[in-house]
Structure formats: structure tokens, C-alpha cells
Amino acid sequence: MSRYTYRLIASDGMARRSELTTAHGLVKTPAFMPVGTQGTVKAMYTDQVRATGADVVLGNTYHLMLRPGAERVARLGGLHRFMNWPHTILTDSGGFQVMSLAQLRKLDETGVKFRSHLDGSEHVLTPERSIEIQGLLGADIQMQLDECIRLPASEDEVARAMRLSLAWAERSKAAFAAMGGPEKGQGLHGIVQGGDVKSLRIESARELAAMDFGGYSIGGLAVGEPQDVMLDMLETTLPELPETKPRYLMGVGTPEDIVESVARGVDMFDCVLPTRAGRHGLAYTRFGKINLKNARHADDPRPLDETSNCPAARDYSRAYLHHLVKAGEALSMMLLTWNNLAYYQSLMAGMREAISAGTFAGFREETLAGWARGDIAPHVP
Amino acid sequence: MSRYTYRLIASDGMARRSELTTAHGLVKTPAFMPVGTQGTVKAMYTDQVRATGADVVLGNTYHLMLRPGAERVARLGGLHRFMNWPHTILTDSGGFQVMSLAQLRKLDETGVKFRSHLDGSEHVLTPERSIEIQGLLGADIQMQLDECIRLPASEDEVARAMRLSLAWAERSKAAFAAMGGPEKGQGLHGIVQGGDVKSLRIESARELAAMDFGGYSIGGLAVGEPQDVMLDMLETTLPELPETKPRYLMGVGTPEDIVESVARGVDMFDCVLPTRAGRHGLAYTRFGKINLKNARHADDPRPLDETSNCPAARDYSRAYLHHLVKAGEALSMMLLTWNNLAYYQSLMAGMREAISAGTFAGFREETLAGWARGDIAPHVP
Numbered sequence A, B: 001m002s003r004y005t006y007r008l009i010a011s012d013g014m015a016r017r018s019e020l021t022t023a024h025g026l027v028k029t030p031a032f033m034p035v036g037t038q039g040t041v042k043a044m045y046t047d048q049v050r051a052t053g054a055d056v057v058l059g060n061t062y063h064l065m066l067r068p069g070a071e072r073v074a075r076l077g078g079l080h081r082f083m084n085w086p087h088t089i090l091t092d093s094g095g096f097q098v099m100s101l102a103q104l105r106k107l108d109e110t111g112v113k114f115r116s117h118l119d120g121s122e123h124v125l126t127p128e129r130s131i132e133i134q135g136l137l138g139a140d141i142q143m144q145l146d147e148c149i150r151l152p153a154s155e156d157e158v159a160r161a162m163r164l165s166l167a168w169a170e171r172s173k174a175a176f177a178a179m180g181g182p183e184k185g186q187g188l189h190g191i192v193q194g195g196d197v198k199s200l201r202i203e204s205a206r207e208l209a210a211m212d213f214g215g216y217s218i219g220g221l222a223v224g225e226p227q228d229v230m231l232d233m234l235e236t237t238l239p240e241l242p243e244t245k246p247r248y249l250m251g252v253g254t255p256e257d258i259v260e261s262v263a264r265g266v267d268m269f270d271c272v273l274p275t276r277a278g279r280h281g282l283a284y285t286r287f288g289k290i291n292l293k294n295a296r297h298a299d300d301p302r303p304l305d306e307t308s309n310c311p312a313a314r315d316y317s318r319a320y321l322h323h324l325v326k327a328g329e330a331l332s333m334m335l336l337t338w339n340n341l342a343y344y345q346s347l348m349a350g351m352r353e354a355i356s357a358g359t360f361a362g363f364r365e366e367t368l369a370g371w372a373r374g375d376i377a378p379h380v381p
């Protein structure tokens, strides 16, 4: 069984192109990971997800432990088989969603006790149980349990949560070894916390680096703070992490967030934006974000982007997409989600090529300029 | 441009296998036509619809005239291009849905005035306007405007509506010729009415046959009456229609309704059942109708039907489908609709082969026996 390994292919400034090996294949980075919260990337078939260029999808431990249940997924052969995705799967620890979705949370040093948002049933998530669940799901890339707090928060509170997360990092690593994760070719990430406090971010990164994780995640960003604060934290944190390990910026983000983060050395991203936007009539394109609900599209025979090789972007008129959105048709979600994931993946592929060619700065400038120019001129019948 | 023509290939008892030629291809009958109410077969890509074996889809005049509007669809190149379906399209006249959906209806001999269920705007549908709309959409197979009444109804009321429909049949045919339908290779169906009154059904069929339509539809059935009444009306009506023209039983039905109607000489069907059921957790299979919401599927690793060549039926466990349904995921609608349309089409293909082989009676018996046996035994872990 192959180990979770990182191989640098090229770098350009701080931007890195690399290849991760997991038990379920190669992951080309910079990588965007579509979110498959409940064992499905919403409104997409897995072969479509794969065809857009995704090497890895994300599963949510919180949702899957509640329904259908981790033990059940294990009996059914694991999450890969359950959802028909034979490629790499990354899972989060469940901690973030316990904080945002569950009821009656009670957190102490042991872990977090909570009630399901689905049926009120009581559950406990500890560092050990989180790793056990991720192992039952069969995730190739797993996350330590951490405590992710909302910003703004006092420095004392940020420090407390960061240090608790460090303690849980050690326990997660021990549990991962005890569960045989390394022998299964799985990898475990430590998660850097520290809010918007540089010294705490640095402390967190150094302590985690010393524990020698398979990879490193940056948590607790893109939770409401301005983009420049997020980028500032990346610039502070990334130099403290080993160059030979992947770096995953959790829950980020907009296309611009991603380009700016790659420029600072991030390798991996996940975000619900492209899938969620696709369910709300919004299309991400090289012309920026397009709102298909807008009446300007009602008579427009042109596709979203005739140069795209995604059928959703190329083969359907804006007038048709507008109609589907207005009519509330499932196909509007299907086509726009498809377009959005394809656009995100084409952006990642473009960055990978530019890094290899040593033209990342130009690619970044042109891409941002394209978004700034905005959509093509309205159709004149 | 090819004309709308009917060619008999084989018959077995009263069951007929044939091939219709339209301006957009061949239609193998007995045919099931998936319903694409608002210019999309709900939760399906058109290439999937085609791959299940569908030769024709149905568009709803009422919905499309209100949104996005027939003139708009025409400017955009017609319904085929609008919805990316380059094969045959059949449209209804709009009359049935005015009666079931619109507000403040006022019907007289001229036509029907109504308010849109979407925005309350006032519209008029006459025989001429219905044909005009169907022509603007570019439908290959068009329907006369008729008045479809609910059963039970008094014989006087049934007779009045049937005779009004005959008058509208003449006006529809004249409008269809004036609009150049025949030159475009399009076909027009007259619609047999007469409720559950045999003598009125016979009168309607004879009068329409004398008008020489491109095809004949049987309307006003499967509107709440018992199946045996419906079949009785078919046995009464079909012998009055020319053998050299297609026969379309509108809005029907369950798999059993379809098999029994084919046995009596019907060629074409449409129904929202397979698509609507797919959005409500129900799967049509050779084992009958399966409710995926049922907890018996929660741990079942087996697919709906391992012998199916539809990926939705073959490549996903019942446990996964159950999970998707319980979680309200779009993919449950996508997969179950796909399964249902594939099953309906496989049923039609099976009947076509059996008719050619002269084994229709045996096919019918085996198929009904399969449904009666019900689902496979529950999974024992």
C-alpha cells in the first residue's frame, strides 16, 4: 500500500506544483476538492466530478457519523464504494460542523458532547473517536480534531483553543497510529490554529511541525475576517511548516482567495462555494461570477463560455439556463454546479501549468483582469 | 423534409410494432415519451434520456407559452435547440393543463380565457393559437385543442365537450395547414373524447377518422376512472380508428396500464409517473415498485437490479439510494428518475421484440408475474 507522500514538481515564487500519492491515486496540486458533505457532491454524478479534473473529494465526518453512520458505511465497504468514488477522499474531523450545526454543545478537554441537528440524539466526538470514524469511512487523508472558534475573539480565547487543538493533535496522531492508518497508506493532517494572532499561529505551526504529520492544514480562516487578514496569516504561518509536506487551507474559497493563496504556497483547497452557488443560479466563469437569474440573459442565445470544454458551459444558451433557474428546475442546479466545478478545476489546472512554465505571476494577473473586466456585453437581438 | 408517417412492422394479436417517421428522426413503437414539462425532463440530461432509449419527449404548451414564451423559444431557434434535444418532440395542446392549473378559466366555443398560475396574467387559448404556439416551439407531433372534462360527469356534459372538441379539431386542422405544418414534416393528432360513454367515444373516433389526421390521440382517460373502464373504452375506440395511423393514449400510465393498452393496440404513451416517482424515492423495476425510503434498504449492499444496463439501477447500492433519499439529496432524484425512465424504456423495448417474435402474450404474462412476485427478499447481513 502506498504511503501518503508529497513530491514537489515545480515552484514559481512561493507557488508550488506537486503531486500527492494516496492509497487511491495521485492528487495534482494546487488542488481544489469538491465538497461531498453527505456522501455526494450535490447534484453531480461522480464520473462528472472526475471528468472536471478533480482528484479528490471531501466528506464531512459530522454529517456521515449521524447519517448513515460510520459503522454502517464500513459494513458497506467504506465511503469510496458507498458513493462510487474510487479516487482519493479527504475527511474533516467533524469539529467545525459540531460547532456550527449541532445543538447543546459541551466542550471540555476530553472532547465535545452534542446533540444531532437531525434528531436530537446525543453524541460524543473525541480526538480518538474522530479518527476512528474517519478510519471506518476509509478516508485517505484525515484531519485531527481541533477547536475552531469564531473571529473576532479575545487573544486569551484564541490561545486556549489553539493549545487545546495542539493537545488533541497529539492524541489524534496516537489514535491514527493505533488504528493502523499509516499501514493502510492513509495520511493525517495536523491543523494550525491561532485565529488572527500571528504569534499564536507561529506557535501552533512550530509545535505541529515538530510532531511530524503527513500534512498540514490551516484552519480557522475564511470565517468572516477580511481577505488581507487571511493572506497575512498565511504569510506568517506557511514558512513555519515543512516544505516537504502538503498544505491545505480549509474551507477556502472564492477563485480570487484561491489564486492569492496559491501565490503564497498553499497546495489544497475545499469550499462549498462552487456547488452552493450552482444551486442558486450563479455561475463562476473566466468573466467573473454571473447571475443567471438576471433578466439580461432571458433572450441570450450564447453559452456561458463557448471556449470551455465543459458541456454545461458550452452547449446550453444563457437563455435556457435563465429559464431553468426561473422555473426552479433541478437541471439548473445540475448544469451550474457542473459549470462551476469545471471552472474551478480549469483554474487549478491553469495554475499548475503556469507554475511549471514559470509564468504564474502573469497567469495570476491575467486571470484577475478577466474577472475584473466582467461579463461579455449584453446580447443585442 | 420527411412527412409524419406510420409504418407497421409487426403485429401480435391486437399489439402493434411500428415505426413513425418525423422531421427529427424515427420513433419506434410501442413508445414511451418522457415528459419534459418546462423544456427539461426533470433531473435528467438529454443525453441520458436518449441513452435510455427514448425517441421522443413531450413538451407542455401551457407551461412553455407562459414561461419562457413561445415567441421567445422560436427566436432562440425552437424547442429542440433550446433544450438540447435534437430528436422528436411532441407537444400537447395546452388545454388539459389550462383546466387543471390555470385560474379564472372561461371557456366558450371560441376557446378558453384564463389567468396564469405564475403571475395572474391573462391569456387566451384558441384552437388556432394552440397550433401557432406548437408551431413556434417547432413540435414534430402536435395536438388539436380539445376540452378534457373530469369524470364522473353527466352524459350531456360529456357529449357537449366531445362535440366542442370535434369542432376544434376541424379548426386545428385548418390552422395547422395554414401554418405550413405539413410542409415542415410535422404531424397533427385529433383527440378522441367521449368520457366513459361508449357511443360518444365511437362517434368521436368516427368523426375524427373522417377528417384524416396524421395520428389519433385518446384523451380524457386515466383521469380517475378504474383501469377496466379505461381498457373498455380502448377496446371500443381503437377499432374505429384507421389502422395506418399512430394511436397515442395521453397521460398513461403505470407499467401495467401500458402493457394492457399495448395489448389492445395503443402505440404511444406519456406519463409523469416515472419522473415524479423518481423525485419521491420510488423506483420502478422488474420486481415492481420499490420504496427506497423503507428502512429495509438501509444496510442492503445490493443494487436495484444487477441485470439492468442502466448505471443507476446497477452501480449504486440500495443502502446508498436509501441514504440519499433520507438525506434529501438531489442525486436521489437524479438516480431514481434515471432508473425509472430506463425501466420504462426497457419495458417498451421488450414489448417491441415480443411483438416481432409473436410472443407478446408470454411477455405480458411473465412481466406481470414479475411485478406480482415483488421485490427480492430483504438483505440478511
Ligand SMILES: [Zn+2]
Pocket: A222, A251, A252, A253, A270, A271, A272, A273
Ligand atoms: Zn468555503
Ligand SMILES: [Zn+2]
Pocket: B222, B251, B252, B253, B270, B271, B272, B273
Ligand atoms: Zn400519467
